[in-house]
Amino acid sequence: RADEITIFAASSLKTALDTASKDFEEQTGHNLTLVYAGSSALARQIAQGAPADLFLSANPGWMDVLESENRLAPGTRRDLLSNQLVLISHDAGAPIALNDQTDLATLLGGGRLATALVDAVPAGIYAKAALQNLHLWDQAEPRLAQAKNVRAALALVQTGAAPLGITYATDAHAAGNSVHIRATFPAASHPPIIYPAAALANGNVAGARAFLAYLSTPPAQAAFTAEGFALLPAPGDT
Amino acid sequence: MTLSIALTHRFADFTLDVAFDAPPGLTVLFGRSGSGKTTVVQAVAGLLTPLKGHIAIGEHTLLDTERGINLPAHRRRAGYVFQDARLFPHLTVQQNLTYARRFLRGRTPSTSLDEITDMLGIAPLLSRRPATLSGGEKARVALGRALLSEPDILLADEPLAALDAARKAEILPYFETLRDAGRIPILYVSHDMAEVARLATTLITLDAGRVTAQGPAADLLSDPAFHPAGPREAGALIEATIAAHESDGLTRLDAGGAPLFLPGLSQAPGTRLRLRIAAQDVMLARTRPTDSSALNILAGVVREIHQGDGPGAIVALDTQAGRVLARITKRSVAALDLAPGTACHAIVKSVAIAPESVAPGLAPGLSPGLMPTAKPFAPNA
């Protein structure tokens, strides 16, 4: 019996999830509807009763909100993916050593450092944490250009509006030659970058579980790793 | 049905305070520019709510500010010919003309579109839009639109001012017919004494927002002291009966026994008419002239001499035919030694058909001969 499954997912997961879901549909005959938007918008909509079965968030915060409102199907929440934070530049150049000695001001040459919103959007929050951790925050703060999301931050670097930017490795990876990865932030410099997933209490929990399970299978993993994500082990695997 | 009007209204520096009755027939509002004519008409139409007022057609109250009655414009059914045409720019001439037809609510049309367009000479314009019309064409369409609305009362604010003499002459008989049919009161604003003399059954003169004279037009016009448009426009009305149509095209009238000659009329012998004799057109002579082109000579006795400030005087003469006014110089008054009681002759150069001809409206044959100065072709002897 074919099921209809609606997945609310953060926009940044689109490419990988599109590939993975196609395979899943072919294998199971289920019909997937993929709804991409910002995590905050999706979380609010779910809170207001949106007909979603599965939520893939780009940060744990909004998942926490839904959990506290008992919107999640108990026991289905898991951390699905992780990512890395990188420093990218418009112009090619030598790798940059990231530590408290890094002279961001010189590197920026009067330009700005593009990030996602540092107080709201996950990529920005992680970037802020990392910069603080590396004692670069005081230098960086007045030179930030905070974009709506990580893709917009990437666009700032791609167009040369900002010489440097901080994005996920996945975005930098997908941008190909238009940007250059100049450094990767040490994993310890920021909280782990986690994409949690959970089935929703009012939805098709069985279907959601099935797809969630499929995402841990090798073909699905390949789709994610191709985009630069790292798949976190499913709770059952441990 | 009498239209009775009592209004008080105030603009920044103008106060209107009038009360008058417009009995059946045609009531002319006469007065100088800015005297308040349009304001009165607007109040009757329901387009302006006066500070205080009472307006009724017979028993039917349109406005009573004391009792809080104020019928909206569309329920007053006042066919209004605006001073500015106010045609609907998005409609064709034909659509403008027939606009009111869809709001007749059971009234049966008394005139047809064809009749009106023929009279007004606007048949060739029917498919045009107002923006392409000439000034006079607009005025005619506006008139036609009001006439076709089957109104309970007709308000015409200088409807003929933009028209040439010949066109006016074609339209005036229509107003006469309407007036004589007596179905609806007509309130007619005019600056033109000739129009007044020809059309008015009742005359109201306004000045600075007040009524300065009111009454039957015939009475007012026979008063040598009354000439709201200047002494030049004075002229009395007399009654006459058609006696015969003569072979050379003239019509002989019998005015109290005296013969009067007019260019050929079309009404049947026996028809009673009211005529206007302009004071301007009357000469006086102590002895009857025998060898002149004047056909119309009335013997009479001087009743009253009204001397103005200028070199002129208006002499009221009682003749067989009735009261006649003559406007002559003071020098002539002296030369002819005129005084109340003096016997003399009035030599009348021209005679005009006046309002309230007893006949049921003027026959069409007459109309082209009637000119806007209200003087049909003048008979001479």
Next chain:
Amino acid sequence: MTLSIALTHRFADFTLDVAFDAPPGLTVLFGRSGSGKTTVVQAVAGLLTPLKGHIAIGEHTLLDTERGINLPAHRRRAGYVFQDARLFPHLTVQQNLTYARRFLRGRTPSTSLDEITDMLGIAPLLSRRPATLSGGEKARVALGRALLSEPDILLADEPLAALDAARKAEILPYFETLRDAGRIPILYVSHDMAEVARLATTLITLDAGRVTAQGPAADLLSDPAFHPAGPREAGALIEATIAAHESDGLTRLDAGGAPLFLPGLSQAPGTRLRLRIAAQDVMLARTRPTDSSALNILAGVVREIHQGDGPGAIVALDTQAGRVLARITKRSVAALDLAPGTACHAIVKSVAIAPESVAPGLAPGLSPGLMPTAKPFAPNA
């Protein structure tokens, strides 16, 4: 400066094709509603570009479609009194009146605001806005605005149609002064034969977009066969010199030796005037009447008798004073046995001042006495 006009233009179902000259003085465009008067004026003002045409003031070409010349409206300096007033609604009356003053470009104002507002009686309105004006008030402001623009040519499209007789009488002398000053050509549209007779130096009659008659007003008006507004409006012009001001307020004129009496004029003795005698106002007699109120009697010889279709005829009489027209009935022609060569007397009821009075404009004292029918108070004997 002569304004020369040659135009061809076409609307959906109207074709204009005219060519005429407007020599210095005042040229009246006379014609029925829809005959093309406004279209001509618009083309002169530069508001309508005709299909083909040539318009020039003297040597100064305003339009020449062949040579591709088409001066924009603002460089034609045509003071235009529109048929619809076209006041600027957002400006006060005063701002409307003085609007053109800022575009004088070095011209020296020849009239002052006060002069114009006094003449037009609009001084109390200066701070008002057009929406609050009555119809006649709007017309007067529009006239004042054009007059104050120091134009190179004045275009007046029925400027007085909305005004009452008294107001017209106050404004007409201004046009006469302007005309007699001869500084600028004036093109004046009118429906009113009295205005024509009083103002026109040149007369152009239009019918259905074509010129039907053109020439000096005096010549056209003396032709017994010319009466574009109907025979009632016929009337000839004669010349006279002021002989004396008499003690009873009348002024005696000398017309080729014959005495003529008019109500008191203000010009000095010796001033030459042109007078209009309406055919309507002339009676004929074979013998000289001795005992009547007629002061003005001219002996003459019948030159021509123009018999129309109706019962009337127009008789042209050569008198001492010049050519006089009389409009009488055919019956009278027969009764008096008139034929070319017959000697008889013209009894003139009223005489009007005509255009081109040789005096440098009419003195103000005269103006209130002149009525729109162009007949000053009629002298009687």
Next chain:
Amino acid sequence: MSWLSPDGLTALTLSLKVAGWATAIGLPLALAVAYALARLRFPGRGLLNIAVHMPLIMPPVVTGYLLLLGFGPQGPLGRVFHDVFGLTFAFRWTGAALAAGVMGFPFMVRAIRLSLEAVDPRLEQAAATLGAPRFQVFRTITLPMIVPGLLAGAVLAFAKGMGEFGATITFVSNIPGQTQTLPLAIDLALETPGGEGQALRLALLSLTIAAAALVLSEWLSRRVAARIAGQTTAKVEEAAQI
């Protein structure tokens, strides 16, 4: 269409439907509100005026959020519409149309109101003296005279409907085939690495449609104006070319 993905095509038809309905339903409402604001004096007139302008003043996300709260599955208005009219807005194209309509509303109201205020009341008076009751005056005189405003309002609302993003995605999310209009598809394409080409194609598509609507409205408006000016058809046709 090789250069347009099936998703793009779906988004296009959906956008047309959404913008079309938003305009069609919004126009009469905007007319009523514009009439009330231009002609009537009533308590709360000022508040209504502010309310109409709110979608313009608020960031679209806020409008979308308020719509979600009001017309969402749990929103009071959403329930009323569902129970009374059987009309659900939440996460459906109807909701996208609602969002587009709300966002375009201020422009429609303004355009219509400007036209209404330019109508010469003396013409309406003339109609009344000819026996036309208030509504008929409106229908036969006022309405035809404000056609330029109606058309301007319609084309603004339609264009806005084709471009509305923030309120839509916040209110009804981005559900392919249901609420994923062209702007949402464009945004998503821009979010996707390497999606710029697709975004550009979709944007051009959107532009073409809106331009067509624009040209149509200009043409209609010109025809009306020319009619009133009394020009012949031939001249109108000529003038309508842009």
Next chain:
Amino acid sequence: MSWLSPDGLTALTLSLKVAGWATAIGLPLALAVAYALARLRFPGRGLLNIAVHMPLIMPPVVTGYLLLLGFGPQGPLGRVFHDVFGLTFAFRWTGAALAAGVMGFPFMVRAIRLSLEAVDPRLEQAAATLGAPRFQVFRTITLPMIVPGLLAGAVLAFAKGMGEFGATITFVSNIPGQTQTLPLAIDLALETPGGEGQALRLALLSLTIAAAALVLSEWLSRRVAARIAGQTTAKVEEAAQI
């Protein structure tokens, strides 16, 4: 102000500056474009018309992206403005004003154009016969008569400027004190779990300002209309109450 954070206050003053400048600079440009569209026939008129409407048709993000490409530090126009006028848009409040101006432009143009098309050309003709050259006719007759359209356009643009989000953040990103206008601050609050209260406060602030602008424009517009209708000052005052 206890309920308003200092950041909120900064955002407020910035928003006022941005919306004010966007309106002030946009208005004369919109007037020129509206005049050209309403009155002139020239090649490219249709394209200009479409271009004016583009910010409406495109999702704001696209407009912002195009602005970034054109007026960014590397954008050709950005360089011209920088080199010629010494004016930098990138990441500065000037850029936010540019984005707000561009997004509000179609409304200004439309409102002004509607008013322009309602001006009776016969009045302009009358002015010409009185010797007024074309520009003077425009200044003394046309301009005063389109005041309602100018005011409507200004208030729409100002409101839009107070609410513009998508294009602004995409073009000049979110720099507190420089480009963080009220809508950006509101969005920021909404992105944060539990930020709804702060968002609401900021939104109310924004609404209050825009409402004040609205009331002012209504009052001015009424005064002008009443003047033309020839009412006395007393009556105007009365009518202006809403």
